[in-house]
Amino acid sequence: MERTTAFLDIPAATFLPGLIQRAAEMEMAVADTPRGKAVELYYGTLEVIDTGPRTRVELVSSDAARLLNLRDTLTWHLDQVGLKHCITWAKMKAGANPANLALGHVVWVSEISPNFTRVRLAGDYTRFLEGGFHFRLLLGPKELGWPSTDDTGGTVWPGGLAAWNRPVYTVRDICPEGRWIDFDVFRHEGGRANDWIITLEMGEEVGITGPGGTGHVSAPWVGLFGDETALPAVLRMIRGAPDGTQGEAVLLVPTEADIQRVDVPEGITLRWLCREKGDVLMDAFRDLRLPEGPRYVFYAGEKTEVAEAREHAAAIGLKRGEAHTLVYWTAD
């Protein structure tokens, strides 16, 4: 277990209700402890201890990378409620790379279809064998160096955080020993990752942070819907589904030539839609025949469509925990 401590210059009552509400939205548990409240979040536990005008928050995670993500989650939450300035972190040793950073080298780049490029990075990715499928690609002034940690364990971004574009990508495939990962970049106009791919060189050093986000599915019946950006996530969910999983998956790609040949387990049907034919992902979700009993629906894509999907999921009676509707990108 890894731990760190945050001190907040505010009473617990000022921010705890919002934090508890956030935990409830994510269906995470809140428990009473002898010292205060323990709030379970995706990356670990926050124990909130009321010490009068100040609050002490103990953060505990299973490993250092998750602890850093948990720390970022708390900072993000405080920022959302305008309280980020109230936080001071306990001192630690400075200078190391952040625990959630993984450095690797480009060993293979291939245009696997007209609109997708696959990149293979070689390095130590053992951490990515478990947990969420996703990572942030660090595109920024790396000539200034990779991020390091300050004397509280926080991340120091060379040139400032704003100088870094950190789009989220999905580990499409990982070597069983964690020595390489593949990810598929959907090539779209104006994308900064698109520009990065164009200039990418063999052997180039690449930094990513993670893992995070959603991972394998475990319901006996699944309905999985994704556009180009969620294609890697859906295909990994299908491949990793436990034996006997039943369900349907629908993926939207620009052209027929972008359809990937993949093995699909017997109980799951995979259907491909093409934008060039006028297919619409949301139509497929509307046509879905939802079974009774334990089930799970995943829908990821563009923000406006995801809002529609979220409404539709509620309208057809999917409860919290039965559906994840996730924004993977935002159209201008």
Ligand SMILES: Cc1cc2nc3c(=O)[nH]c(=O)nc-3n(C[C@H](O)[C@H](O)[C@H](O)COP(=O)(O)OP(=O)(O)OC[C@H]3O[C@@H](n4cnc5c(N)ncnc54)[C@H](O)[C@@H]3O)c2cc1C
């Ligand atoms: C959990 C998660 C996993 C993801 N996994 C993948 C993945 O494996 N592969 C992948 O390709 N993407 C993936 N994405 C989507 C990717 O993060 C976004 O497309 C991101 O905007 C790309 O960053 P960028 O810096 O290239 O684009 P930006 O510089 O942020 O955007 C530039 C312009 O491109 C537009 N744009 C962004 N995405 C798209 C798009 N898909 N189609 C058309 N226009 C777009 C924006 O509206 C903007 O105008 C994932 C996103 C999430 C949240």
